[in-house]
Amino acid sequence: MTISRRDLLKSASAAAGLASLPAGMAGAATSPSTSPPPFELSTGLVEQELKAGAPKTRLWGFNGSVPGPVLRYRKGDRARILVSNGLSVDTAVHWHGVRVPNPMDGVPFVTQDPIKPGGKLLYEYPLLDSGTFWYHPHQSSFEQVPRGLYGAYIVAESKPIEVDQDVVWLLSDVKLGADGQQVEDYGRILDLANEGRIGNQVLVNGKAAGAAQTLDVRRGERIRLRLINAASARIFRLSLAGHVMTAIAFDGQAVQPHPVEQITLGPGMRIDLVIDCLQAAGAVFSMTDAGHRGAGEIARLAYSREKSLREKPMAAAIRLVPNQMAEPDLKRAQDHYIVFQGGMRGAPVIGTIDGKPAKINEIMEKEGITWTMNYSAQHEHALMHEPLFHFKKGAHIALHMINETDFAHPMHMHGHFFRVVAINGKKTRFQERRDTVMMGPRENVDIAFVADNPGEWMFHCHILDHSAGGMMGTIAVQ
Numbered sequence: 001m002t003i004s005r006r007d008l009l010k011s012a013s014a015a016a017g018l019a020s021l022p023a024g025m026a027g028a029a030t031s032p033s034t035s036p037p038p039f040e041l042s043t044g045l046v047e048q049e050l051k052a053g054a055p056k057t058r059l060w061g062f063n064g065s066v067p068g069p070v071l072r073y074r075k076g077d078r079a080r081i082l083v084s085n086g087l088s089v090d091t092a093v094h095w096h097g098v099r100v101p102n103p104m105d106g107v108p109f110v111t112q113d114p115i116k117p118g119g120k121l122l123y124e125y126p127l128l129d130s131g132t133f134w135y136h137p138h139q140s141s142f143e144q145v146p147r148g149l150y151g152a153y154i155v156a157e158s159k160p161i162e163v164d165q166d167v168v169w170l171l172s173d174v175k176l177g178a179d180g181q182q183v184e185d186y187g188r189i190l191d192l193a194n195e196g197r198i199g200n201q202v203l204v205n206g207k208a209a210g211a212a213q214t215l216d217v218r219r220g221e222r223i224r225l226r227l228i229n230a231a232s233a234r235i236f237r238l239s240l241a242g243h244v245m246t247a248i249a250f251d252g253q254a255v256q257p258h259p260v261e262q263i264t265l266g267p268g269m270r271i272d273l274v275i276d277c278l279q280a281a282g283a284v285f286s287m288t289d290a291g292h293r294g295a296g297e298i299a300r301l302a303y304s305r306e307k308s309l310r311e312k313p314m315a316a317a318i319r320l321v322p323n324q325m326a327e328p329d330l331k332r333a334q335d336h337y338i339v340f341q342g343g344m345r346g347a348p349v350i351g352t353i354d355g356k357p358a359k360i361n362e363i364m365e366k367e368g369i370t371w372t373m374n375y376s377a378q379h380e381h382a383l384m385h386e387p388l389f390h391f392k393k394g395a396h397i398a399l400h401m402i403n404e405t406d407f408a409h410p411m412h413m414h415g416h417f418f419r420v421v422a423i424n425g426k427k428t429r430f431q432e433r434r435d436t437v438m439m440g441p442r443e444n445v446d447i448a449f450v451a452d453n454p455g456e457w458m459f460h461c462h463i464l465d466h467s468a469g470g471m472m473g474t475i476a477v478q
Contacts, residue, residue: 044086059148068151090114097133102455131252143186162316173199192469193344193370196233213299220310254320266410268462326450342371391451418449
């Protein structure tokens with residue numbers, strides 16, 4: 001019998017047992033006889049009206065809709081989710097931002113085998129953290145996500161902050177033809193090597209963005225607005241007229257409350273805002289997107305003419321209690337570096353594929369790969385190479401990311417959160433904790449974390465075409 005490197009990693013991770021997991025993850029196992037029935041989540045074909053009066057668009061969805069159902073839990077709960085595959089292709093589900101044991105991470109050929117058509121898989125894990133998360137396939141994600149397979153995942157705090165409305169706006173886009181159906185041009189080399197496949201219709205919670213997306217409010221109301229970017233490539237730059245937006249969490253993790261005028265939200269990223277609605281009855285205000293391919297008006301706040309709920313902001317505190325996790329110590333952290341190269345406008349570079357060096361243009365022509373990370377290139381889930389890094393469990397890591405490309409890359413790490421320490425050598429104001437960080441063109445970003453979750457974890461660009469085009473790898477924690 002031949003044991004692969006991946007099998008060895010899985011065996012080592014399993015042998016470590018529950019005691020090796022991060023603090024709080026080693027919850028008592030629940031026997032099948034006492035477990036509540038799992039929540040059933042099924043993939044399948046969907047026909048959905050995206051805009052009032054328009055023809056229904058053929059999509060893929062969870063439980064018959066796009067987006068899928070909002071999964072809601074409380075911190076400390078144990079999630080049990082039975083995923084059934086009603087598609088004609090393989091799939092798997094990743095719980096983006098949720099710290100799970102490695103076998104539950106939903107990455108085909110890394111943490112599990114794909115779920116075959118007609119197959120089922122039970123995902124079960126404790127919920128260590130409160131926050132705003134989401135879920136999506138990690139199988140051919142550059143196609144399955146823009147087809148409609150995604151949904152919001154909310155884990156409430158033990159003691160939530162006091163608000164009048166807790167609202168989720170899940171942002172995405174679709175690329176539609178004149179017939180109102182999706183243009184099926186997934187995986188084009190021009191998208192893989194440039195800014196990614198960007199749709200021509202922005203959606204909010206599965207419906208066309210714009211005036212139809214109106215949130216009714218009363219003067220004096222306090223809103224908690226959870227924004228999730230589930231688009232495969234679009235980077236939103238959002239602002240809201242007439243209101244102060246106060247950020248209280250990035251990627252589900254508490255941050256010192258502070259006002260933000262414009263929000264940059266790359267694919268995979270989330271932000272929680274508190275908005276006190278203090279404008280006049282009957283007034284209407286727009287949230288707009290001014291990104292590179294700005295969509296204009298995304299949604300509206302519309303004030304009713306009812307009597308004001310309050311004449312001044314609610315006095316209740318809005319600072320979230322941080323989730324408990326290990327804090328990186330930069331004084332004893334191991335320094336590691338990762339260089340990103342490639343892209344259509346990138347300088348000629350050398351990469352390796354199947355362990356052999358080649359020029360990136362040759363790799364692009366022969367393999368459809370357009371990016372390298374530390375000079376290594378690979379297909380989505382081919383994963384024929386060693387992990388980018390091997391870390392001992394409990395190691396404090398400072399990871400210095402150097403973007404030598406002309407494109408932005410929202411870099412997402414599975415299984416861990418990290419501190420964003422510095423950008424272009426300048427210390428960040430809030431040292432915010434995230435799982436996805438925007439790395440601008442020709443920009444350097446320093447992050448730090450404690451490698452305390454054993455297993456092999458994906459680390460990739462969440463512009464899903466970039467990921468499919470080679471900007472993906474793994475880190476191994478043993």
